[in-house]
Amino acid sequence: MSRWEADGRGRLERAALALYGERGFDNTTVAEIAQRAGVTERTFFRHFADKREVLFPPEGALQLQELLVSTVATAPASLAPIDAVAAGLEAVGAPLQERRDAARQRAAIIAATPELRERELIKLTAWSAALADTLHRRGLSAAAARLTAEVAIVVFRIAFDRWIEDTNDRDFPPFVREALDQLKAVTVGT
Amino acid sequence: MSRWEADGRGRLERAALALYGERGFDNTTVAEIAQRAGVTERTFFRHFADKREVLFPPEGALQLQELLVSTVATAPASLAPIDAVAAGLEAVGAPLQERRDAARQRAAIIAATPELRERELIKLTAWSAALADTLHRRGLSAAAARLTAEVAIVVFRIAFDRWIEDTNDRDFPPFVREALDQLKAVTVGT
Numbered sequence: 001m002s003r004w005e006a007d008g009r010g011r012l013e014r015a016a017l018a019l020y021g022e023r024g025f026d027n028t029t030v031a032e033i034a035q036r037a038g039v040t041e042r043t044f045f046r047h048f049a050d051k052r053e054v055l056f057p058p059e060g061a062l063q064l065q066e067l068l069v070s071t072v073a074t075a076p077a078s079l080a081p082i083d084a085v086a087a088g089l090e091a092v093g094a095p096l097q098e099r100r101d102a103a104r105q106r107a108a109i110i111a112a113t114p115e116l117r118e119r120e121l122i123k124l125t126a127w128s129a130a131l132a133d134t135l136h137r138r139g140l141s142a143a144a145a146r147l148t149a150e151v152a153i154v155v156f157r158i159a160f161d162r163w164i165e166d167t168n169d170r171d172f173p174p175f176v177r178e179a180l181d182q183l184k185a186v187t188v189g190t
Numbered sequence: 191m192s193r194w195e196a197d198g199r200g201r202l203e204r205a206a207l208a209l210y211g212e213r214g215f216d217n218t219t220v221a222e223i224a225q226r227a228g229v230t231e232r233t234f235f236r237h238f239a240d241k242r243e244v245l246f247p248p249e250g251a252l253q254l255q256e257l258l259v260s261t262v263a264t265a266p267a268s269l270a271p272i273d274a275v276a277a278g279l280e281a282v283g284a285p286l287q288e289r290r291d292a293a294r295q296r297a298a299i300i301a302a303t304p305e306l307r308e309r310e311l312i313k314l315t316a317w318s319a320a321l322a323d324t325l326h327r328r329g330l331s332a333a334a335a336r337l338t339a340e341v342a343i344v345v346f347r348i349a350f351d352r353w354i355e356d357t358n359d360r361d362f363p364p365f366v367r368e369a370l371d372q373l374k375a376v377t378v379g380t
Contacts, residue, residue: 081376118308140376147348147369148376154340162333179337186271186330186338187377 009047011037016054017102020109025051025116055106055116061123068092068127069134081140085131085152086180089159093172096160104164128153155179199237201227206244207292210299215241215306245296245306251313258282258317259324271330275321275342276370279349283362286350294354318343345369 015036019028030051034041048054071091075084096103110116132149136142159175166175205226209218220241224231238244261281265274286293300306322339326332349365356365 080378114308118304121311143348143352144372144376147344147372150344150348151341151373151376154337154344158333158337158340182334182337183341184377186334186341187374188270 008037008039008043012039012044012047013054013102016051017105017109020055021105025055025109025113052116052119055109056119056123061126064092064095065127065130067095069130072131072134073138077138081135081138081144081148082152082180082183084138085135085148086155086176088131089152089156089176090173092156093159093163093176096163097172100164100169103160107161107164124153124157127156151183155183198227198229198233202229202234202237203244203292206241207295207299210245211295215245215299215303242306242309245299246309246313251316254282254285255317255320257285259320262321262324263328267328271325271328271334271338272342272370272373274328275325275338276345276366278321279342279346279366280363282346283349283353283366287362290354290359293350297351297354314343314347317346341373345373 012033016028016033019032019036028051030041030044033051033054034044037044048057068088068091072084072088075087079087110120128146128149131152132142132145135145135148140148155176159172159179162179163170163172163175202223206218206223209222209226218241220231220234223241223244224234227234238247258278258281262274262278265277269277300310318336318339321342322332322335325335325338330338345366349362349369352369353360353362353365
């Protein structure tokens with residue numbers, strides 16, 4: 001891909017996020033995104049299959065899922081399952097970290113659109129299933145692995161929400177750690 | 191409500207569950223449900239606003255939510271938050287318990303229909319919010335309360351799935367207890 005194309009993709013993404021935020025996802029057309037980005041509709045479709053894909057690039061979600069799974073798979077066997085998972089969630093934070101403003105815009109757009117919320121849930125359900133599979137291969141029973149994976153997704157969502165709401169722009173990993181410490185505190189009691 | 195009407199409602203519910211299971215929720219009409227139940231469409235609409243309401247009776251969800259919330263609110267202050275929540279989840283199990291076959295049919299129908307999955311998630315999100323509110327009033331920080339409530343909903347869903355899949359027809363509360371014990375084990379490590 002040439003530099004020009006790579007830049008076109010970035011311009012399209014910024015234009016789409018801005019328009020979805022201004023007038024809503026449902027009320028934005030591909031033609032408007034292309035116009036705002038200063039490219040043709042044809043260029044849009046070279047980068048994205050449809051306007052939803054700007055928010056859910058298939059390779060992006062898969063990369064994060066692989067990062068999550070491979071980090072958990074290679075975490076020291078001595079770690080409690082939830083701490084192996086924490087390492088995975090923190091790893092997922094690194095690429096997010098560099099795109100906090102886009103992540104904030106994206107989260108607000110998704111929260112406002114039922115179809116996108118459904119899509120986001122499907123993505124997280126896929127992460128949960130991949131995580132459960134990995135934990136099972138680490139030796140957890142299938143039942144405990146599913147439970148741990150689903151709880152991990154709750155921890156991720158909460159850490160993510162706190163991270164994008166944070167007015168001090170703190171890094172992502174401490175939010176994962178904080179949510180997990182809270183989970184331990186409420187689970188075992190005081 | 192007369193006995194005749196109460197029975198009409200039960201017949202309509204059984205007819206609807208059977209038809210949704212046979213031909214899918216989307217492919218079933220109110221006319222077909224009424225016919226199978228041996229009543230008029232008008233009778234259907236005396237009991238339900240639409241065919242979705244058979245699966246999501248508003249008063250039913252609200253009763254369960256209140257049972258959940260009031261049990262957690264009145265649990266001994268000495269209980270760890272997650273154990274107060276467990277008492278609430280076990281309480282919700284009692285009314286479900288008497289309707290295991292209907293619960294099984296309902297779960298299969300919901301799993302097969304995206305619109306219904308979305309509706310079920312909305313219900314569980316409402317439970318989670320009500321639970322978070324109650325836990326916050328019990329003294330947890332708002333942040334810890336939200337986390338606990340969301341984890342509780344994961345525990346509930348998993349216990350529920352295991353309960354309807356159980357071929358030995360065991361009671362619901364032990365499934366809650368078992369899922370919680372697993373949560374504690376994976377959270378604190380071995």
